[in-house]
Amino acid sequence: xxxxxxxxxxxxxxxxxxxxxxxxxxxxxxxxxxxxxxxxxxxxxxxxxxxxxxxxxxxxxxxxxxxxxxxxxxxxxxxxxxxxxxxxxxxxxxxxxxxxxxxxxxxxxxxxxxxxxxxxxxxxxxxxxxxxxxxxxxxxxxxxxxxxxxxxxxxxxxxxxxxxxxxxxxxxxxxxxxxxxxxxxxxxxxxxxxxxxxxxxxxxxxxxxxxxxxxxxxxxxxxxxxxxxxxxxxxxxxxxxxxxxxxxxxxxxxxxxxxxxxxxxxxxxxxxxxxxxxxxxxxxxxxxxxxxxxxxxxxxxxxxxxxxxxxxxxxxxxxxxxxxxxxxxxxxxxxxxxxxxxxxxxxxxxxxxxxxxxxxxxxxxxxxxxxxxxxxxxxxxxxxxxxxxxxxxxxxxxxxxxxxxxxxxxxxxxxxxxxxxxxxxxxxxxxxxxxxxxxxxxxxxxxxxxxxxxxxxxxxxxxxxxxxxxxxxxxxxxxxxxxxxxxxxxxxxxxxxxxxxxxxxxxxxxxxxxxxxxxxxxxxxxxxxxxxxxxxxxxxxxxxxxxxxxxxxxxxxxxxxxxxxxxxxxxxxxxxxxxx
Numbered sequence: 101x102x103x104x105x106x107x108x109x110x111x112x113x114x115x116x117x118x119x120x121x122x123x124x125x126x127x128x129x130x131x132x133x134x135x136x137x138x139x140x141x142x143x144x145x146x147x148x149x150x151x152x153x154x155x156x157x158x159x160x161x162x163x164x165x166x167x168x169x170x171x172x173x174x175x176x177x178x179x180x181x182x183x184x185x186x187x188x189x190x191x192x193x194x195x196x197x198x199x200x201x202x203x204x205x206x207x208x209x210x211x212x213x214x215x216x217x218x219x220x221x222x223x224x225x226x227x228x229x230x231x232x233x234x235x236x237x238x239x240x241x242x243x244x245x246x247x248x249x250x251x252x253x254x255x256x257x258x259x260x261x262x263x264x265x266x267x268x269x270x271x272x273x274x275x276x277x278x279x280x281x282x283x284x285x286x287x288x289x290x291x292x293x294x295x296x297x298x299x300x301x302x303x304x305x306x307x308x309x310x311x312x313x314x315x316x317x318x319x320x321x322x323x324x325x326x327x328x329x330x331x332x333x334x335x336x337x338x339x340x341x342x343x344x345x346x347x348x349x350x351x352x353x354x355x356x357x358x359x360x361x362x363x364x365x366x367x368x369x370x371x372x373x374x375x376x377x378x379x380x381x382x383x384x385x386x387x388x389x390x391x392x393x394x395x396x397x398x399x400x401x402x403x404x405x406x407x408x409x410x411x412x413x414x415x416x417x418x419x420x421x422x423x424x425x426x427x428x429x430x431x432x433x434x435x436x437x438x439x440x441x442x443x444x445x446x447x448x449x450x451x452x453x454x455x456x457x458x459x460x461x462x463x464x465x466x467x468x469x470x471x472x473x474x475x476x477x478x479x480x481x482x483x484x485x486x487x488x489x490x491x492x493x494x495x496x497x498x499x500x501x502x503x504x505x506x507x508x509x510x511x512x513x514x515x516x517x518x519x520x521x522x523x524x525x526x527x528x529x530x531x532x533x534x535x536x537x538x539x540x541x542x543x544x545x546x547x548x549x550x551x552x553x554x555x556x557x558x559x560x561x562x563x564x565x566x567x568x569x570x571x572x573x574x575x576x577x578x579x580x581x582x583x584x585x586x587x588x589x590x591x592x593x594x595x596x597x598x599x600x601x602x603x604x605x606x607x608x609x610x611x612x613x614x615x616x617x618x619x620x621x622x623x624x625x626x627x628x629x630x631x632x633x634x635x636x637x638x639x640x641x642x643x644x645x646x647x648x649x650x651x652x653x654x655x656x657x658x659x660x661x662x663x664x665x666x667x668x669x670x671x672x673x674x675x676x677x678x679x680x
Contacts, residue, residue: 156236158236162236162237163237164236164237165237165238165239165240166239167214167239167240167241168214169239170239170240170241171211171214171241171242171247172247172248173239173241174241174244174247175247178256178266178267178270179244179247179255181270181271182253182254182255182256182266182270183247183248183249183253185269185270186249186253186254186403186407187248188273188274188275189274189275189407189411189454189488190205190208190407190410191275192275192276192277192411193277193281193282193411194410194411195281195282195409195410195411195412195413195456196282196336196337196338196339196412196413196414196415197338197339197350197409197410197412197415198338198339199339200339200347200350200351200409201409201410203351203409204351204406204407204409204410205410207250207251207353207357207406208249208250208251208403208406208407208410209249209250210250211242211246211248211249211250212242212243212246212250212390214240214241214242215240216233216234216236216240217231217232217233217234218231218233219231219233225382226378226382227382228382228383229383230383242390243390243391243392243395244257244258244392244395245258245395246390246395249403251353251357251402251403251406252355252390252395252398252400252402252403253403254266254269254270254400254403258395258396258400259395259396259397260395260396260398260399260400260607260636261400263603263605263632263634263666264574264576264603264605264634265573265574265603268573268574268603269546269574272452272486272488272544272546273451273452273486274452274453274454274486274487274488274546275450275451275452275454276446276447276450276451276452276453276454276485277411277446277447277450277453277454278319278320278321278413278444278445278446278453278455279445279446279447280321280445281320281321281411281413282337282413282414283321283413284321284322284323284324284335284337285318285319285321285322285323286325287323287325287326292325292326295318295323295326295439295478296326298478298479299316299326299437299439299476299478302439302476302477302478302510303474303476303508303510304437304439304474304476305437306433306435306472308328310432311328311432311433311434311435311472312330312332312333312431312432312433312434313328313329313330313332313333313418313434313435314326314327314328314333314434314435314436314437315327315328315329315333315334315335315416315435315436315437316437316439317414317416317436317437317438317439317457318439318440318441318445318478319439319440319441319444319445319455320412320413320414320438320445320455320456320457321413321414321445322335322337322414331419331421332418332419332420332421332424332434333416333417333418333419333434333436334417335414335415335416335417336414336415336416336417337414342415342417345462346417346419346460346462349362349460349462349494349496350409350415350458350460350494351409352494352552353402353405353406354399354401354402354405354550354552354578354580355389355398355399355400355401355402356376356377356386356389356394356398357389357402358376359375359376359377359389360374360375360376361373361374361375361376361582361584361613362496362554362556362582362584363554363556363557363584363585365584365585365613365614365644366585366586366614366615366644367644373613373644376389377389377394379613379642379643379644380642380643380644380674381643384643384674389402397638397640397672399550399578399580399607399609400578401550401578401580404490404492404548404550405492405550405552407456407490408456408458408490408491408492408550409458409492411454411456411490412456412457412458412492413456414457414458415458415459415460416436416457416458416459416460417459417460418434418436418459418460418461418462418469418471419461419462419464420434420461420462420463420464420467420468420469420501420503421464421467422464422465422466422467423464423465423466423467424464424467424468424469425467425468425469426466426467426468428468431468431469431470431504432470433470433471433472433506434469434470434471434472435472435473435474436459436471436472436473436474437473437474437475437476438457438473438474438475438476438489438491439475439476439477439478440455440475440476440477440478440487440489440511441477441478441479441480441482442479442480442482442483442484442485443480443482443483443484443485444485444487446485450485451485451486452485452486452487452488452544453485453486453487453488454487454488454490455487455488455489455490456490456491456492457489457490457491457492458491458492458493459473459491459492459493459494460493460494460495460496461493461494461495461496461503461505462495462496462498463495463496463497463498463501463502463503463560464498464501465498465499465500465501465557466499466500466501467498467501467502468501468502469501469502469503469504470504470506471495471503471504471505471506472505472506472507472508473493473505473506473507473508474507474508474510475489475491475508475509475510475511475547475570476510476511477510477511477512477513484541486541486544486545487545487546488545488546488547488548489511489545489546489547489548489549489572490548491547491548491549491550492550492552493507493549493550493551493552494552494553494554495551495552495553495554495562496553496554496556497553497554497555497556497557497560497561497562497588498556498557498560499557499558499559499560499585500557500558500559500560501557501560501561502560502561502562502563503561503562503563504563504564505551505553505562505563505564505565506564506565506566507549507551507564507565507566507567508567508569509547509549509566509567509568509569509570509575509577510569510570511545511547511570511571511572512542512545512547512570512571512572512573512575513540513541513542513570513571514571515537515540515571515598515599515600515601515602515629515631516533516536516537516540516600516629517533517599517600517629518533518629519533519534519537519599519600519601519629519630519662520628520629520630520660520661520662520663521533521534534601534630537600537601537629538601540571540600542571542572542573543573543600543601543602544573545572545573545574546572546573546574546576547570547572547574547575547576548576548578549576549577549578550578550580551564551566551577551578551579551580552580553579553580553581553582553590554581554582554584555581555582555583555584555585555588555589555590555617556584556585557585557588558585558586558587558588559585559586559587559588559589560585560587560588560589561588561589561590562581562588562589562590562591563590563591563592563593564579564581564590564591564592564593565592565593565594566579566592566593566594566595566606567594567595567596568595568596568597568598568604568606569595569597571600571602572602573601573602573603574602574603574604575596575598575602575603575604575605576604576605576606576607577594577596577605577606577607578607578608578609579592579594579606579607579608579609580608580609580610580611581608581609581610581611581619582611582613583610583611583612583613583614583617583619583645584613584614585614585617586614586615586616586617587616587617588614588617588618589617589618589619590610590617590618590619590620591619591620591621592608592610592619592620592621592622592623593621593622593623594606594608594621594622594623594624595623595624595625595626596623596624596625596626596627596633596635597625597626598625598626598627598628598631598633599627599628599629599631599659599663600629600630600631601629601630601631602629602631602632603631603632604625604627604631604632604633604634605633605634605636606623606625606633606634606635606636607635607636607637607638608621608623608636608637608638609638609640610637610638610639610640610650610652611640611642612639612640612641612642612645612648612650612675613642613644613645614644614645615644615645615646615647615648616646616647616648617645617648617649618648618649618650619639619649619650619651620650620651620652621637621639621651621652621653622653622654623635623637623652623653623654623655624654624655624656624657625654625655625656625657625665626656626657626659627656627657627658627659627663627664627665628658628659628660628663629659629660629662629663630660630662630663631663631664632663632664632665632666633656633663633664633665633666634665634666634667634668635654635656635665635666635667635668636666636668636669636670637652637654637668637669637670638670638671638672639652639670639671639672639680640672640673640674641672641673641674641675641678641680642674642675643674643675644675645674645675645678646675646676646677646678647677647678648675648678648679648680649678649679649680650678650679650680651680652669652671654667654669
């Protein structure tokens with residue numbers, strides 16, 4: 101059956117009689133006549149009247165606003181609480197990264213300048229029509245999240261934090277620090293045997309003959325008696341023992357706040373792109389990372405990476421030499437374990453503790469390596485303290501290298517089953533699972549994990565498998581992969597299991613920048629109880645990334661009718677010869 105619809109509309113057209121044509125103050129006195137479509141058609145100013153233009157004088161024709169007085173005018177009470185909470189995390193003892201600490205602090209504490217957008221001349225090489233200047237008498241305000249700090253701070257209504265429990269996170273105090281930050285932890289023989297047994301029970305241990313190297317950290321402090329250090333993997337107590345390359349990369353920020361790409365991207369004969377904010381030219385570039393447009397595409401990790409740089413007490417450094425195991429079919433793993441006790445090593449009297457583990461991996465040309473990370477609980481008799489785990493891992497894969505990466509997060513205890521039951525479903529005398537879950541101490545914990553991967557050599561290969569099965573109240577994993585050279589390939593597998601009253605968030609960003617790159621992604625989630633799980637997968641293909649081949653698949657199983665899931669796939673394609 102076919103349906104036809106007819107409508108009668110009318111048009112109104114305007115004939116301008118006078119106008120201002122300079123600045124942003126175009127005004128016109130118009131007469132109108134009716135036409136059948138009721139559409140307003142602007143015909144522009146009459147040419148013969150352009151000589152009557154009056155240039156507005158600041159302070160005379162309009163009042164110049166005090167922009168700084170409006171800097172925080174858009175903050176809500178929760179926004180103010182977010183900024184105070186983050187400021188409390190910056191206090192206390194600094195980490196071990198020397199001058200990088202001051203660099204990170206300077207970036208965080210320097211407010212962004214309040215600058216109006218300007219349209220460039222049409223003959224300028226970076227001219228674009230996509231600018232939104234404000235009128236000169238309009239107050240300028242920073243993007244949301246940048247009212248007080250130089251990097252975006254979490255906001256409940258921000259796109260990247262929309263489905264996360266921001267309010268619950270900032271209500272919890274994590275201002276305490278691990279005692280003896282930056283010092284190795286000394287263990288007795290009995291402690292070594294006890295901790296090794298507990299790690300074996302938790303699945304966070306590989307014997308010496310089962311791994312090439314092993315680095316163990318307890319509450320962010322290096323445990324040399326439990327570790328197997330060598331030229332492949334070692335702990336950095338300070339920057340003096342690091343190479344210049346590693347020093348430079350440790351100072352990088354995510355989300356485009358380190359503008360220079362790790363490696364220049366070829367875009368033609370003797371032509372390269374090396375600026376993140378200018379990728380794909382003026383009409384399609386992300387632009388300044390502090391703009392609201394750019395922030396809406398980010399993962400929201402830059403402030404926490406800078407915080408980690410300021411506060412980390414140890415750095416696990418994995419450097420795989422050139423041609424290492426290149427001919428081997430099977431490669432023994434390099435293991436990095438982060439174990440967490442109930443009190444997180446915090447000082448007595450502190451309400452909550454923040455930890456900032458750091459790891460950097462460099463795979464040299466034509467090398468092959470298997471890198472395994474594990475985050476587990478380490479039972480102790482200490483009094484429980486709320487914990488925030490802010491882990492950052494950076495990986496750099498060079499020409500022809502192949503890096504296999506596995507990550508398992510199982511800290512935070514275990515959730516209480518059956519919380520989806522209503523009171524009328526409980527048996528007589530049965531304790532309420534909802535009340536038991538609400539009283540569970542680990543529900544106050546927050547686990548944040550950032551992975552930043554760069555494939556910076558031709559035919560570099562990265563395969564990552566991330567699994568989150570822990571019981572922390574809030575879990576957020578952000579995984580970013582940049583394919584910077586032709587022939588690079590990335591494969592990402594993810595699995596998230598959450599239940600009880602947990603809030604879990606998984607974010608991925610696969611950035612195709614060079615020509616002839618490929619990627620594939622598989623994300624699976626299982627959500628039970630009254631938990632909420634979210635997945636946001638972003639793939640961006642720049643104009644230079646012709647012949648890109650990319651695939652993404654996400655599957656979620658809801659185990660109860662009280663659980664909730666959010667899936668937000670995002671595909672941004674600038675190139676015109678791709679398969680996605």
